[in-house]
Amino acid sequence: MTEQIREFDVAVIGGGPAGLAAAAAAASQGAQVALIDRNSQLGGILNQCIHDGFGLHAFGEVLTGPEFADRYVRRATDAGVFLQSNTLVTSLAPSGEIICSRYGQRKQLRAKAIVLAMGCRERTRGMIRIPGYRPAGVYTAGTAQWLTNLANVRIGRRVVILGSGDIGLIMARRLTWEGAEVIAVIEKLPYPSGLPRNINQCLLDYEIPLHLSHSVTCIHGKDRVERVTVSRFDETGTPVAGSEFDLVCDTLLLSVGLIPENELSRRAGVVLDRTTSGATVGASYMTNVPGIFSCGNVLHIHDLADWAAEEGERAGASAAKYAEGIHGDAVVEESIPIRAGDGIRYVIPQRVSRSTDQVLMSFRVTEPRGKTTIRAISGKAMIGSTQLNKAHPATMVQLRIQIEDLAGPVEVTCS
Amino acid sequence: MNHRVITCILCPNGCELEVGWDGEPTTQSVEVLGNLCAKGISYALDELTHPERTLTTSIRVRGGVQRLASVKTVSPIPREAVVAARELLQPMVLNAPVAIGQVVVEDVARTGVQVIVTRAVASQSDPEQS
Ligand code: SF4
Numbered sequence: 001m002t003e004q005i006r007e008f009d010v011a012v013i014g015g016g017p018a019g020l021a022a023a024a025a026a027a028s029q030g031a032q033v034a035l036i037d038r039n040s041q042l043g044g045i046l047n048q049c050i051h052d053g054f055g056l057h058a059f060g061e062v063l064t065g066p067e068f069a070d071r072y073v074r075r076a077t078d079a080g081v082f083l084q085s086n087t088l089v090t091s092l093a094p095s096g097e098i099i100c101s102r103y104g105q106r107k108q109l110r111a112k113a114i115v116l117a118m119g120c121r122e123r124t125r126g127m128i129r130i131p132g133y134r135p136a137g138v139y140t141a142g143t144a145q146w147l148t149n150l151a152n153v154r155i156g157r158r159v160v161i162l163g164s165g166d167i168g169l170i171m172a173r174r175l176t177w178e179g180a181e182v183i184a185v186i187e188k189l190p191y192p193s194g195l196p197r198n199i200n201q202c203l204l205d206y207e208i209p210l211h212l213s214h215s216v217t218c219i220h221g222k223d224r225v226e227r228v229t230v231s232r233f234d235e236t237g238t239p240v241a242g243s244e245f246d247l248v249c250d251t252l253l254l255s256v257g258l259i260p261e262n263e264l265s266r267r268a269g270v271v272l273d274r275t276t277s278g279a280t281v282g283a284s285y286m287t288n289v290p291g292i293f294s295c296g297n298v299l300h301i302h303d304l305a306d307w308a309a310e311e312g313e314r315a316g317a318s319a320a321k322y323a324e325g326i327h328g329d330a331v332v333e334e335s336i337p338i339r340a341g342d343g344i345r346y347v348i349p350q351r352v353s354r355s356t357d358q359v360l361m362s363f364r365v366t367e368p369r370g371k372t373t374i375r376a377i378s379g380k381a382m383i384g385s386t387q388l389n390k391a392h393p394a395t396m397v398q399l400r401i402q403i404e405d406l407a408g409p410v411e412v413t414c415s
Numbered sequence: 416m417n418h419r420v421i422t423c424i425l426c427p428n429g430c431e432l433e434v435g436w437d438g439e440p441t442t443q444s445v446e447v448l449g450n451l452c453a454k455g456i457s458y459a460l461d462e463l464t465h466p467e468r469t470l471t472t473s474i475r476v477r478g479g480v481q482r483l484a485s486v487k488t489v490s491p492i493p494r495e496a497v498v499a500a501r502e503l504l505q506p507m508v509l510n511a512p513v514a515i516g517q518v519v520v521e522d523v524a525r526t527g528v529q530v531i532v533t534r535a536v537a538s539q540s541d542p543e544q545s
Contacts, residue, residue: 040480041481047534050471050472050473050485050487050533050534051471052469052471052487053427056426056427057427062469063533064471064485064487064533064534066485066515066533066534067515067533067534070515070534070535148473149473149483149485150473150481150482150483151482151483152473152475152482152483174472177470177472177497177498177501178501195427195429196422196429196431197422197423197424197426197427197429199422200421200422200424200429201424201468205468205494303427304427306427389430389449389451390431395427
């Protein structure tokens, strides 16, 4: 059987905020664009994020996740993107060939440029190793969100949340509204990992205690969670003897972090960054594989969908240019490295080439700080800086630098 | 002088507002530090006098491709009305299809605020959606 291979300028894999924005941006530059998503409804994780707080940056108004997704679906539709939902990409070749499965049927397409926007998945209990049986009642916060907001399933009555990531905080409020009792949020770090405003409106409003420098050290119960043991952890990350206490609960939510979903990228030869677990990219968001771009949560975990979408727009526009034969990034070997210096966890992009004139760097600090100066240094000169009233690892920071100022590798530091 | 630290929730900046006031908190008496924009000042005053929150929740749908539609109050409602509003919405069932922006309740919990749909749910009989 010969199958028809459809040809496109740009193919985007993943239909969340980054992918939709990338596809719309590429198509509005005149490229023929396909967007492939495995779910039946486009919008990715936004569909289950029914709370508000999206869109202030992208649209100047406060939207819920599904409304934000709808805006981008319409943008992509209006720009003429070929939207293909219910379609799973099974393999991706560096040459631009994509094999998918749609309702069990094999489909093939080819594109001159590919944008990876597959998003991320949640860290699970296995990855953080809590001793105990494996009783029912342990969920990741995102799964609990899906069950509560989309599947109409009640997950429990007395809930403890491990980890203070934003999804966990949002779920603390959501479950309270649903009539459950949220006993406590437990965070191993000495500071919360979610945004300050979510601490305020999700925990303080409902007087839900937040135990910093604590973690769950045992889950009790054989068939169903019955209680958890919580211990205090010292600065070195070891449990303090005698600090244990038990919380009676029937449900434990894990909000312990997100990891970019890069299986497909890795198999296509994309090199990953150890810190971000996402691709290493140049200023145009091109990975080490020519013609393959990466953006959104598959590149690095974002705190805001608005930023993921904006990054998608830039990556989509670069992919459209690449398809036209305009290459913004040089090969990896000829690029100038960008490094995370003191107090900075990582910087995107990881390299830049002289064929661009400027680059927008996105990065995070390693720990919370008050008044902070961020500096970009190249050679011995400072080529950019910004002042912040406060800096928090939960909040992404951006800084733009001019390429003509570069005198060697760039290092971003804070003090 | 009264003093309170309030995190502004109006945008992701989440400014930590140092709020001070004498006597009753009013536009004149309240002093705010730490706000990156003017909205922080009115937010601080609102928090001291009548805190408001947006309710976002879901409502069951009959005959739809999904079981739930998500909804929100079109504007923030008094914080103490949030749980009552949620309880009023809980037993409701909508008939598919439902569209984004569709009004579900005109005046929820006597707040004068509409509740609208935020995620469309197509009918089961409709052909596959986007
Ligand atoms: S004060 Fe202004 S900038 Fe700061 S969180 Fe509130 S709305 Fe945002």
